Amino acid sequence: MPDILIVEDDFRMRSLLGELLEKDGYTVNAAGDGMSAVTALREHSYDVVLTDLKIPLGDGMDVLACSNEVNSNTPVIVITAYATVSSAVEAMKKGAYDYIQKPFDPDELLLLVKRAVDYRKLIDENIRLSAELKTCIGDEFVGISKGIAKTKKLVAKVAPFDTTVLIQGETGSGKEMVARLIHRLSKRSSEKFLPVNCASLTETLLEAELFGYEKGAFTGATQQKKGLFEAIRGGTIFLDEINNASQSVQIKLLRVLQDGTIMRVGGVEPFEVDIRILAASNSD
Template identity: 40%
Template sequence: MTTVLVIDDDRSSRHLIKSGLNGHLGLQVVEAADGDAGLALLEETRPSVVLLDVYLPNHNGLELFRKIKAIDHKVPIIFITGDTSSETAIEAMRSGAFDYLSKPLHIDQLRNLTQSAVRERQLMDEPVALSVGDADSGGERFIGSSKPMIEIYKQIGRVTSQSVTVLIRGASGCGKELVARAIVQHGDRGTAPFIAVNCAAIPDNLLESELFGHEKGAFTGAEKRRLGRFEQCDGGTIFLDEIGDMSPIIQGKVLRLLQEQKFERVGGTELITTNVRIIAATNRPLEQMVEQGEFREDLLYRLNGFTISLPNLTERREDIPLLLEYFLRRAKADMNRPEMVGIAPAALDLLCKYEWPGNIRQLQSVVRQSLLNTTGTVIGPENLPDFIRSSKLVTSPVASESSKGDQVSPPAIDPLRL
């Protein structure tokens, strides 16, 4: 039998809960009318779920919640109360409650929620498919040991000490800026300025000034001279993300800078010399844009000094467990969730089979969403976003290896620890 502890001073509520849950799918209800009796029963019965009234005689439910968690930090707690104010619900969930029920209680909702809490508690005692070590609040870094990523590492190593322009290509969310930062970090300009500019995020009429600066009076609102990014970055590296979104006029000025390392500020005549390395990135088909007259062919040749093409996440599925562990460790630190243990096998299977149209950026977001949805210590399938659970799944290398009984690389059952 699975024990459910009810702590509520309202006798009619205790009777309703007991009659609704006792014997239902193996549930056994024990009850207490006050906090002290509830704590004693908690020690004696070690329930799988606690149903706790927010307002108790001689006890504040939220304070009692903390005492219960100090005794058994894994037990899911469902708050029940006749107070329907938003403040009470918010504070209950903020404290880490599994869920919150308002009186009058409805039997079907009570049963479904209690069963969900029981499953979460059981999940905490099962071996996780992916365990997470200590929280990691360090900076971003490359994660992956798949063949496509090993090739990317090699390409970065070949070009890092050279002065050639690098064009990084790949879908949105693949980590193009991370590649640019790695090239700089391991190169001769590692301690020099590094500036990233998203060309798609800045309107054309402002992008020219952003990159090349302007003189006082160059346009309405230009009350003083402003140094552009190319000037600020002298001796360093500038990363031009989404370069395919540049207007033809700015493309021409960037081409001249690449050819001569010289430019003029907007509204100025002084020729300024700079020593800057350009790393560009795009997710757009530049060759097709050249044919359509949307992108300069000569600029494309200049940018193509060395090209690094990043794979989609679906092309490196074997890296998904490593990425999940890395992002979970970071989220664990950011969200102050030291109790988090890892990801359950069924949840890992769903995550490894998902198509990931948003690539690594989407995976990182899903990890954070899932952690927010988890009140226990293990992320289960029910904690994943709806679109992950309802998506049309694919057969992945990770999944097929698991189905054969082999270990996922890194090992799926043997905990992964850094």
């Protein structure tokens, strides 16, 4: 569970904040002055710091400066009274995540802390992905051009989210390589990655391969066959040269993208599939 540091000199307020956050599932440590807060920050890593601006043996600005020095990724929320709102704004200019004004609504505070925790998780995830990206880029991406650098950043940005991605580029520019890297850095990395070249298959064959077919759906369909969308359940399918797929196939693909369901050729009932679709096109 996330660790929160509360810096507040008023015992009642400190206890109230601690109890409120602990009830919401957080681990809480508290300091009653600036010196104690600085010591706590240097001895332990916190997910969020919640500090009053007016505290003895220093002030909230000192706590903010120390937190930024020790770990600049830790969100610092400043608690302020009406008379010191301008100081809170100044704190935000110096890197504070946000501020909340006394007296505050407990639910408002909990929502702000949750946002800060989610923000910290997002930063940590980006750091992890960047590290993984650097580890595997040596095998696949070579180059230091602005284009390569931009591609690396985009891959790291879209990989963790289970969204459909369209990769555009000229033939031979490495679109499949980008798709494989997105899959490798995604939460589906332990599952299959399957590339399909839409330009190499006829409309009928591509539809049957992707969606499967029922027995008797067409001449020669002597038994039911699962399509690739079913076969790689949980994995990632890469549809290369998607622009060459027929309108009929693209309409069926739209259903997959919209509601995550497919229907086999000759079938009458759609059913859900669990896949991520990456696609590529050599034209706009």
